[in-house]
Amino acid sequence: MDLIKPDLGLLFWTGLVFCLLLFLLAKFAWKPILNAVNARGQKIQEALDLAEKTRAEMQLLQAENDKIIKEARAERDLIVKDAKETATKMIEDAKTKSKIEADKIVEGARTSILMEKNAAIAELKTQVAGISLSIAEKIVRQELSSDEKQKSLANKLADDVNMN
Amino acid sequence: MTFAKHLKYNILFLFALVFFGNILAEKNNTKETEKEFNVSEMIMHHIKDAHEWHLWGPEHGGTSIYLPVILFDNGLKTFNSGNFYHGAIVEQKDSITGEVSEYYLGKGPAAGYALCHEEIYILHEGKLEFKEGHPHNVQPYDFSITKNVVSLFFGTFLVLVLMLSVASFYKKNGAVAPKGLAKFIEPLILLVQDEIAYTNINHNKYKKFVPFLLTVFFFIITNNLLGMIPLLPGGANLTGNITVTLFLATLTLLITVFSGNKNYWRHIFATPGVPIPILIIMVPIEIIGIFTKPIALMIRLFANITAGHIIILALISIIFINKSLAWGALSVPMALFISVLELLVAFLQAYLFTMLSALFIGAAVEEDHH
Numbered sequence: 001m002d003l004i005k006p007d008l009g010l011l012f013w014t015g016l017v018f019c020l021l022l023f024l025l026a027k028f029a030w031k032p033i034l035n036a037v038n039a040r041g042q043k044i045q046e047a048l049d050l051a052e053k054t055r056a057e058m059q060l061l062q063a064e065n066d067k068i069i070k071e072a073r074a075e076r077d078l079i080v081k082d083a084k085e086t087a088t089k090m091i092e093d094a095k096t097k098s099k100i101e102a103d104k105i106v107e108g109a110r111t112s113i114l115m116e117k118n119a120a121i122a123e124l125k126t127q128v129a130g131i132s133l134s135i136a137e138k139i140v141r142q143e144l145s146s147d148e149k150q151k152s153l154a155n156k157l158a159d160d161v162n163m164n
Numbered sequence: 165m166t167f168a169k170h171l172k173y174n175i176l177f178l179f180a181l182v183f184f185g186n187i188l189a190e191k192n193n194t195k196e197t198e199k200e201f202n203v204s205e206m207i208m209h210h211i212k213d214a215h216e217w218h219l220w221g222p223e224h225g226g227t228s229i230y231l232p233v234i235l236f237d238n239g240l241k242t243f244n245s246g247n248f249y250h251g252a253i254v255e256q257k258d259s260i261t262g263e264v265s266e267y268y269l270g271k272g273p274a275a276g277y278a279l280c281h282e283e284i285y286i287l288h289e290g291k292l293e294f295k296e297g298h299p300h301n302v303q304p305y306d307f308s309i310t311k312n313v314v315s316l317f318f319g320t321f322l323v324l325v326l327m328l329s330v331a332s333f334y335k336k337n338g339a340v341a342p343k344g345l346a347k348f349i350e351p352l353i354l355l356v357q358d359e360i361a362y363t364n365i366n367h368n369k370y371k372k373f374v375p376f377l378l379t380v381f382f383f384i385i386t387n388n389l390l391g392m393i394p395l396l397p398g399g400a401n402l403t404g405n406i407t408v409t410l411f412l413a414t415l416t417l418l419i420t421v422f423s424g425n426k427n428y429w430r431h432i433f434a435t436p437g438v439p440i441p442i443l444i445i446m447v448p449i450e451i452i453g454i455f456t457k458p459i460a461l462m463i464r465l466f467a468n469i470t471a472g473h474i475i476i477l478a479l480i481s482i483i484f485i486n487k488s489l490a491w492g493a494l495s496v497p498m499a500l501f502i503s504v505l506e507l508l509v510a511f512l513q514a515y516l517f518t519m520l521s522a523l524f525i526g527a528a529v530e531e532d533h534h
Contacts, residue, residue: 002282003406007405008306009234010408011410011411013307013313014408015411018411021379024324026379031375033334036339
């Protein structure tokens with residue numbers, strides 16, 4: 001029975017010592033320890049949160065970068081396409097223009113050739129007329145060189161007229 | 165004025181005198197013959213409190229540290245317990261049962277008192293009067309620095325030194341990763357704060373109870389482990405003493421009762437949804453329940469630690485019962501096994517006591533969920 005009989009003296013000392021221990025530890029040990037440990041826990045949590053946030057931001061940035069690159073690529077493609085089109089058009093235009101020019105030149109040449117030809121023909125006609133005239137004059141001179149000849153001619157001409 | 169000024173030193177001197185005055189007083193009592201080895205007596209002697217710290221040698225006349233006796237009996241009386249242990253041993257036969265009881269008669273400053281089974285009695289007509297094997301004399305108020313009290317002082321000192329040095333680490337280094345001692349202690353502190361307090365008590369209120377739970381946890385585990393050391397300053401059965409566990413359980417009871425909110429009391433006196441005729445039966449049971457919880461705490465710690473001491477001592481005693489060293493081959497490995505088990509129990513019981521205290525406090529501050 002002695003074993004389970006509480007002892008007044010021990011109860012007193014236990015109470016006194018334990019309460020003192022509780023007071024001293026609460027004030028000088030638990031408070032700084034728990035403050036430090038919990039502050040550290042908070043710091044770690046904050047660091048983790050920050051890392052998470054930074055990662056999300058990085059991801060966002062990456063996505064944005066990707067978007068920008070994609071847009072730039074699309075724009076480049078568009079520009080190249082435009083340029084190609086423009087170039088093609090320019091070549092086409094030039095071709096058309098040069099053809100028109102060539103045609104025009106050809107036409108001009110043709111016209112001038114025609115004109116030259118006409119002028120040549122006209123001159124030729126004039127010369128031929130001159131030559132013919134002089135030949136005719138010579139012939140006429142020959143025909144009319146004697147009286148007989150003049151008389152035959154006159155007869156002949158009169159025949160022509162009579163016949164009509 | 166001068167007296168008051170020197171009071172501190174006077175008290176210190178007094179303690180020093182009582183403490184060291186008779187330390188290691190060896191007594192060569194040749195008349196002491198070897199008695200039959202009594203296992204239960206030896207074990208009971210070891211697990212109970214004493215006014216001496218027995219080191220080695222026979223029970224009477226071995227080497228002991230005699231501890232100071234402080235009595236309140238018409239004023240304060242202090243003397244060294246050697247005055248009992250060096251006094252005459254009286255053997256008295258009970259007239260009815262025939263049981264022989266022996267006790268020490270105090271001498272010198274202890275005259276007029278007797279020490280029987282580590283309890284101090286005031287002598288009546290120069291002797292103790294036994295009834296059914298127990299003295300029926302008046303007992304003075306005994307505030308002696310017993311073996312358990314010394315162990316209590318040492319254990320408390322150890323906890324203080326450990327925790328203050330851990331605290332100084334954090335004060336010096338701020339919120340950094342722990343090193344050295346702090347690395348070892350911090351997981352235990354976090355165990356109590358996060359696993360015991362936070363999980364069992366309302367998250368808004370648990371912080372208030374953490375210092376108490378931490379102190380209880382480290383107090384119990386330190387004294388449990390000190391009890392495992394067979395040499396001075398260990399070996400006392402402090403946490404296996406019903407007085408200590410009674411005090412700790414009472415603290416839990418008081419905290420539970422005084423921090424209990426309306427919801428807690430309503431569940432005891434008017435459990436919601438229970439008809440009145442059943443309440444008549446329920447309320448006494450609930451009221452008993454308030455007390456049975458800490459009583460279970462008290463008995464669990466006391467019984468576990470005391471049982472551990474008893475088993476180890478009993479196993480070691482096999483050698484002495486059979487008076488043969490050969491039995492050591494059996495008893496030493498078994499005692500070693502139990503000792504290792506007790507290391508686990510030392511932690512487990514501290515954890516359980518703290519956990520259940522937190523659970524009871526948690527139930528008392530729980531908010532209404534209905």
